[in-house]
Amino acid sequence: MNIRIRHLALAFIVLYAVLFMQLNRWQIFGRDALVSDPRNNRVTIKSFNATRGPIITADGVVIADTVKVDTTLNPNDRFQFQRQYPTGDLFANISGYYTLGFGATQLERTYTDILSGRDPRQQINSVGDLFTNADLSGSVHLTLRHDLQKVAEQALADREGSAVVLDPRTGAVLAMYSNPTFDPNEVAQHNGTAASKVLNALQDDPRQPLLANAYQERYMPGSAFKVLTTAIGIETGTLNMLSTFEQADKWVPPNTDNPIQNYGKKICGGDLAEVFRRSCNIPFAQAAVVLGPQVITDGLAKFGLEKTIPFDLPGATASTFGGTAQSFEDSLALLAIHGFGQGSVQMVPLHMAAIAGAVANGGVMMTPHVVADTRTHDDVVLERTQPTAWTTPMTQATAKTMTQLMIGVVDNGTASCCLNLKNGVQAAAKTGTAQLNAEGKKQRSHAWIIAFAPAQAPRVAVAVMLKGVNDTISAGTGGKLAGPVAENLLNAALTVIP
């Protein structure tokens, strides 16, 4: 009988050894996969019971922070802290949201470790605090300014579109507002049913408020694109200030019978400065054809087209010329149309601001960024964004010539109505009216302007784009509609940016 009991003991040891091995499977070998499983919301839940640092604008306004849940008001809330966005929808596309059940987006996602204090550097700094339950949450400080963002919001009013203001010398984005937007507070509420209802409605909204049209979408640029065609022409020696174009209201490009016309079917011609400030179409169509597909696409590659914008917000998209050099070889007519920004050219508004910035900055396009620095709980800087050049699409001489051309647009061209800055500061600009529909269909056009100031020593560059979703916008031009928005932004920015 004792032998059987010993066998039984052995059997128990085997059974418990199996338990031990399985326990290792969950707690050691399979651990990483389980902890990072998307269905595992323990990390999120844990962080909703801990503080999370703020996101703060350059002028000191908190756009995201964490408050203690008032359990007397919300008795059903099982978490200690509520993430909130004091500026509502103003910075929604920059901060993103941080939710219980729907993950996090934008800065809330990419900087989540620093905000919640999980970055290794925050841990190392706090070894001494090991026993005091220290708050390790860090903060993210932006280059964006609340005051300028507010100006952009008010200038756009209820019109769909976006406004981007940046410092051309560093690439620091000073304001970037996209309309439509949304209120991240409604998505971040702890009541999962209500939050999910809000999020579903936002996802189903045809205007796509969850996508920032300033950097996550791209639009036909219209004549604003002539800045690129002209710069490439000057850069390659094909165009200069002495280039002249004959007066014409029609021009038939190669490989087609359909003539190209100027905006409003006007007769238009003259030297480069004149056709640039009046924004004739035919000269730039001709220039594009003369330059040829290879030179144009090479030049545009130096402007950063076809490449995702190197940006410190997730989901930035790429501007596109709408075809390869090869594809335009067979259809020079299309190349001609694309040469003045029509057809399938699509530019990201942020990219257009950076292009204005490149002209302003002596031909060097700085990498755009919104984060100035990240800090520990004790305000010790963890990482400061160093300005870097993204690309150099033109020489300093070309940039100087481009500046002259763009000053002409402000002084007696398509933007002369609307860019008279305070204190007589000289601005430089290029407008665009992107015609979306073919002739005969309902008129729809985006209104664009890119600009910088002061023209002699630029400190601020802007791009404004108003989406052609209704008759009011579609009836106007880039100069008349987008011009005043740019004027407001430049005036406001120049007073605060030294």
Added chain:
Amino acid sequence: MQIQPTIANARRNTELGLVVLAAAITSGAYVLASLGKNASIPARIGPFMAFVVVLLILAHIVVRLIARGADPLLLPVAALLHGIGFVMIARLSDRLAGLQATWTLVAIGAFVVTLLAVERVNDLQRYQFTALAIGVGLLLMPMVPGLGFTSGGARIWVNIGPMNFQPGEFAKIALAVFFAGYLSERSELIVQGERTIGPFTLPALRHLLPVVVAWGASVVVMVGQRDLGSSLLFFTLFVVMLWIATEKTSYLVIGTALFAAGAVVAYQMFDHVQSRVEIWFNPWNSYTTKGYQPIQAVFALATGGVSGTGLGLGDPGAIPAAHNDFIFAAIGEELGLLGGVAVLTAFVLLVGAGLRSALRADRTFDKLLATGLTTILGVQAFIIIGGVIRVVPLTGVTLPFMSYGGSSLVANYVLLALLLRISDSTSRRLNEVPDSPTLAEHFAIRRARKEALSAQISG
């Protein structure tokens, strides 16, 4: 020959040392859990520690007085498991902690009463059929209309007055007593009456009948009550005890084959068996519904890792029933692999001490009862831990000494007292400790002396 009580004293002093250690670990864990959860030393730490220490020391003193030859490991290991379980319950819910504290009081009381009532373990052998009746009666109780009720999908509860309890927890002890008594007397008859049919050797049904009836009834009743875990436990108990008693490995093989057949039939007959097996194989398919609990458990274990989040610093409340069937996952989260392995080791030690008592026992009944009771403990812990960490399909039974629940705690302390009593009885019979008279014998002696005295006077 006069026996020196040296061995008894050594065992009891070892027990005292380990009990104090268990109390210290429990109190320390209680403070840590409170620090982790509320960042403060618990307000009632003084009364709590006094409560724990007084109860454990009381249990120890009773053992020292009336079971001084008993194995010194059983009580401290059980106390440690109980203490860690209690800290985890207290960390999950203040309300349940208060109730569990009351049940602790009752359980220690039951432990003392069992030791007092069963002074010589072979006394129980006489009551084997009473035990059978009690066992079957307890099992049937939840089926009685107006008395039994269903909770958590299983009709295993009974309501008497203000109290709810699970009679099955006590039935398992009663049936172990019956099996041990019956088999110790008849195992030879069973083996001798074997007949060979083809390649199979079958026991004489006549002698085995009561055992088969008891087992069959219990399994059928529990399947009817949808209590799969207890069915599995009773089946294992029956097969193991039959195997040990007859020393016939063929019974183990036949028993396992019967179990396999029964499992297949049950799988095909019952939806809830099918869904349990499906969840076991792939809980991810039903992550939001039936698979939620086991997956939360492995998430909790993964969160714990090797060293755990620390007591009070995890989120074990995210696992449904973390205080009850899933308490092992909560421990794995906050105490990590190290804590989980410590719990596994404690159960192995408990099983080891129980089987050591069985090995040392010189009477068949004692051997069988010790084996049966230990099997209940070891298998029940295996079934629920294995279910939580997905070694076997999940079937709801409590984790002995650790899970929240009065019936389970009280029953397991009764079981523990019986194991202590078996090892104590053996020590006395082996003359390791003085075989001092029992209380009943004291009274008998006193009465006899009085009678002798009065006879003298009158004579």
